[in-house]
Amino acid sequence: MKVLTVLAAALAVSAGALEARAKASTCNGYSELCDKGFDRVAYPTTHNSYATGDNIAANQNKNIQxxxxxxxxGFMLDLYKLDSDPMGDPYLCHTSCVLLNDxxxxxxxxxxKTFLDDNLDEVVTIYIENAQSFSAIDMAQAFKDAKLxxxxxxxxxxxxxxxxxxxxxDVNKRLVVFTDRNADSAVPWILDEKSYVVQTPFSVESGVSFGCTANSQVRPLWVMNHFV
Structure with missing residues (x-):
């Protein structure tokens, strides 16, 4: 893959229903991870995960599947509106839908949905870059329509x-979703990224410039950007 971001995970909340001892024997490929908190595991994450193909705006060689x-x-998805779509549904574009529309x-x-259906011992994280400020309800509708x-x-x-x-x-809550804009308590499972997550700078122009400086107030969850 052309671009890889590693997520060193540490979130700050849990559900009361999850307090029972874990029964899963393998978690994200390793039995050793089953007893580790979500915030104690590092997850390989791709930037503009959907942006593939022979295009100047593409970031990945392989598709999401x-x-x-x-x-x-971990997957970073950028949401845009398409002027020609009267329904106003969110699209996956990079910079603009004219440049790259997936x-x-x-x-x-x-x-x-297919992956989580077929792999019962995997946990996945999605980061939404809400470039054109969709409401939490609008974003949630896409997840509902996908039965995710x-x-x-x-x-x-x-x-x-x-x-x-x-x-x-064990309780089959294996998807964590963040958005950088328009989180709303009406959709409690789309989490406000800035409340939980801090990232290192992503506009790095050379390898020697990589560092661990936070680009905002330090939070428990870190996204360590590592691409040029």
């Missing part, structure tokens, strides 16, 4: 600890 098969467990969000989400919303993890605001991967797998 192939990335999932290869072990990628189709509707709902179609990409169906790949995640039932997998989404909704935090319990009364707790400050993440569940283990095994616990998330």
């Amino acid at each position: 192939q990335q999932l098969d290869d072990g990628i467990r 189709g509707k969000l709902v179609d990409a989400l169906k790949d995640f 919303d039932s997998y989404a993890f909704a935090p319990n605001s009364t707790s400050s600890a993440w569940p283990s991967l095994g616990q998330m797998i």
